[in-house]
Amino acid sequence: MATVAQRRTPSPRELTRVAERISFIYLERCTIHREDNAITAEDADGTTHIPSATIGTLLLGPGTRITHQAMSVLGESGAAVAWVGEQGIRYYAGGRSLNRSAALLEAQATRWANRRTRLEVARAMYRLRFPDEDPSGSSRQELLGREGRRVKDCYRREAQRTGVTWLGRHYVPGDFSSGDAPNQAVTAAAQCMYGIAHAVIAALGCSPGLGFVHSGHELSFVLDVADLYKTEIGIPTAFEVAAEHGDDIGARTRRALRDRINTERLLDRCVQDIKGLLLTHQKTETTLESLDQVNLQSDRDKVLPAGRNYAIEATW
Template structure:
């Protein structure tokens, strides 16, 4: 076997909680395609080939929520490990960022929210209460008494009528007489128009951002409340809270834009910063799961379960075996 002659791998240390930027204080997302990402002595770098050679750009992974990797990207093991240690999610997306194929994130996340999510998603009564809170969030100004006697099916129908009304309102506002939603997954409908293209790009970016927050909080994207049966069910649940406020108006405003895909991503990134949506996502997740106050967490938290309660797992319990 030939000896390894490449550069010496950079050492990666387990981060302390105080050194990790809180998810609600981070930047939203960065979309990259057709580049190579590697780890240098100065941090994570994206290298782009240009006519006269190559150009490199630093990626602020320590303060970034999600790095969206599009077609033509490659990433080294060291860069991926550094991103995971810094708590920056890498989301792998398809052409025009319409589809999300997967993601990875830091393993340093607490399990308290995940346990609560598992309980809510499997208890019919708690799940119905969480779904009711989500529907109320979509109707500003309403109270719990509004849907007190409504079934989940009735609330789902009301939500469908609301979404149809929002699309029709935006179409009238921007003077679009004939318009229909096209996700780009049905070729018989023809190529998507500028509104559909912008909406697909903006929604895909929104899914990536919400998915990154979900993973950052140690939650499972697949344990949904309203949605079920998909590995992104909970991500879709939370993302739906913001579409009529963020992505739908943005897409219709770009109906005459020559490059609606890139314009949607640029504008969405700026709007997320102005709206401070990341802290809102964290608060809304706690609201949906019925968590009043988010407790502080430690990357070293580990306990052993027992019927009498949980105990620390960092020392021997041999004396209790007799």
């Protein structure tokens, strides 16, 4: 058997695509080990084996302990790892996911750094959310006003559809229980969507902080992407759960949202939407899948291969 030092790191082409993975797995009060290319979760009820290559994001709740080798196989598999609070309500820290290309990050930074293209992306995001409207020519203030009206309409529409009493959006940061049942469900759904968006953004190598609608926060782009699916998936699922009148609405919302995400193939959509928003038509899929390709920048946007000494070359 090969030792840890002798194991070969898989290339990106050998890994399971992000769009084909389980969106997230939440574990608490267990010890997580590695066995071959799987992780094991051991608790009082026994041991569960989970193939690491099938995980999009592993959420580690209270009472979890994870070994170095478990983190190693998760890193090799390109799975994101996040340390969260009870039942995934709070996000504490995240582990680096595997990524080999900076193509999307560079495209994001380029479009973000220019005020005109930044507004173009914001308009494109609005068009993705509300395809029946044309935001061309709209200012940022107009986009915000139109978005606010559409979200309010969505709340009223879902309340009428599900028969849930809706008294408006009320959320106290840090106090999940302060809201009524539909507000708790909406909050739980939003937290899940943020985690999923963050996992996809990290897996693609984009910056969570360079947002086009939101700004000034380390997760601005995460909020942007999660909002793309708020009125289509997040809010409707939350109201459906609230209409069931059961206990533990947070957990039930997460399970319902997980099922909806799998049915809708949201991870695949999220990947394609981010690429469509950030990349120009000249960019190709192969550019994003470069295998360990490191280049050097020269003048006039010329790119040179790394790993060479250019001290005696004067032609570039």
